[in-house]
Amino acid sequence: MLKLPKISLGRSYSPLIGLDITTSSIKLIELSQSGGQYRVEAYAAEPTPHNAINEKAIVDAAAVGDAIRRAVKRSGVRAKECAVAISGDAAITKAVQMPKNLSDAELEQQIEMQADQYIPFPMEEVSYDFQVLGQSEKDPDMREVLLVASRSENVEQRVAAVSASGLVAKLVDVEAYALERSFGLVAPQLGSGHDELTVALVDIGATMTTLSVLHNGRTIYTREQLFGGRQLTEEIQRRYGLSMEEAGLAKKQGGLPDDYDSEVLQPFKEAVVQQVSRSLQFFFAAGQFHDVDYILLAGGTASIPGLDRLIQQKIGTQTLVANPFADMALSNKVNAGALASDAPSLMIACGLALRSFD
Numbered sequence: 546m547l548k549l550p551k552i553s554l555g556r557s558y559s560p561l562i563g564l565d566i567t568t569s570s571i572k573l574i575e576l577s578q579s580g581g582q583y584r585v586e587a588y589a590a591e592p593t594p595h596n597a598i599n600e601k602a603i604v605d606a607a608a609v610g611d612a613i614r615r616a617v618k619r620s621g622v623r624a625k626e627c628a629v630a631i632s633g634d635a636a637i638t639k640a641v642q643m644p645k646n647l648s649d650a651e652l653e654q655q656i657e658m659q660a661d662q663y664i665p666f667p668m669e670e671v672s673y674d675f676q677v678l679g680q681s682e683k684d685p686d687m688r689e690v691l692l693v694a695s696r697s698e699n700v701e702q703r704v705a706a707v708s709a710s711g712l713v714a715k716l717v718d719v720e721a722y723a724l725e726r727s728f729g730l731v732a733p734q735l736g737s738g739h740d741e742l743t744v745a746l747v748d749i750g751a752t753m754t755t756l757s758v759l760h761n762g763r764t765i766y767t768r769e770q771l772f773g774g775r776q777l778t779e780e781i782q783r784r785y786g787l788s789m790e791e792a793g794l795a796k797k798q799g800g801l802p803d804d805y806d807s808e809v810l811q812p813f814k815e816a817v818v819q820q821v822s823r824s825l826q827f828f829f830a831a832g833q834f835h836d837v838d839y840i841l842l843a844g845g846t847a848s849i850p851g852l853d854r855l856i857q858q859k860i861g862t863q864t865l866v867a868n869p870f871a872d873m874a875l876s877n878k879v880n881a882g883a884l885a886s887d888a889p890s891l892m893i894a895c896g897l898a899l900r901s902f903d
Contacts, residue, residue, distance in 0.1 A: 562627035563898030569751030589620035603702040610709025628897040723896030730869040749846035756824040847889035
């Protein structure tokens, strides 16, 4: 069993930078806590170097490390340790039953002995960790334990990129759990009874859309599909003869021809609605749920004006854009307008930064 760095579900107790490394951008955030209120100390987003990440695998750790270093310098973060995450499809999760009377050392020993029953790779190629979830609902003499594992190369790629930046990777989490942690900040915005709701959290990244369904605040379903904001960027590039970099800037800053809204943006928004609807249909077909109470939009694409209203109109479910910072204080280093604009894309980074306060 690898010690550190590994997949870590345990406690942290030290200031951590939440660092989200994706194919399109590197986002980091540092939080503090005082009197029960969180405060955003610093944040930054930096474009990921071209071809440095291929299908979520970091193939150029030095280039990614340089981008992280630029984001650190621009943000002014003070912490030197960070939490990073692997994607859900790179992780194996399994809830296992263990006797309640085992000591911590005995529990770890039992997990280590039995882990190979649940992990379809040679154990010497795997990083794993576990966390006790609580008493088993099936047997009062047993505890439910969450086992999470991944190929070590998935962990080592991120650790290498972080090391190249001068930071230290204190722990490696899973994106779905980071989103779940951030959802805990957003849930009160849904009103009374939010603890009992079933919420579809749709994270639309550059190339991948991830549906995480949470019931009573816990993730019960995840599904990824190839679709993201890069398709809009590529259509802007094709239609208006721009480079990818120019198209990306124009998408964010405006200044495109008058037909952009009707000919490019609106068809893309309709495509997003179809993807969200399709993801929900897969979820409904998979279990006992036939409806969700809310749809929450995350990821950079969530910031497109009017997208939430269109999804709510077409699907018929109340839809909101996620903002985990709505009730947080901000340091004077943080641009409030920029943070509000980037908030939906910072859900994973925020969830990782929250590991400081476990």
